[in-house]
Amino acid sequence: MKSKQEILRNLANFTGTEQYHRWSPLFKNVVLTDGTMYLAEQGIFWLMDVIGSLLPLPIIKKEPFLTAVYNKENQLFTLDDGNGNVLYSQDIPSPTFPLDSIRLFVTDGEGYKVIMLPQEY
DSSP states (O other), X not given: OOXXXXXXXXXXXXXXXXOOBOOOTTOTTEEEOHHHHHHIIIIIHHHHHHHHHHTTSHHHHTOSEEEEEEETTTTEEEEEOSSSOEEEEEEOXXXXXXXXXXXXXXXXXXXXXXXXXXXXX
C-alpha cells in the first residue's frame, strides 16, 4: 500500500475522468471515475461496496446528488443529500484505511450512478 502522502499527491492529479469503471458485478448501475478507481485500488474497494449497496434504498435512490464521507478517527461513514442532511450513517472500523478521511460525490449519470472525487465533479 502507498503512503498517505503519496495517495494524496496522486489524488490531486485527478480533475476529470477518461472512462468509467465497473468494479463489481453486484453493482451494475454504479461506476467509478478514474480517481475513485485509483482510490479503491489503494485497498478500499470496501468503501465503494458500502456506497453501492446503499444506493437502492428508497430514501437514497431518489437523490440526484449525494456526499459520502468516511472519517478514520471516529470510524464514521455518512451519506448525505449534499446539503448536510444525513440520510445514512454507520460505524465502520478500518484500521488499514490509508487516509484520515475522504469525501466523495455520487451523482446521476445516464442510467447509472457515478462515484467521483470532488475535484472530478
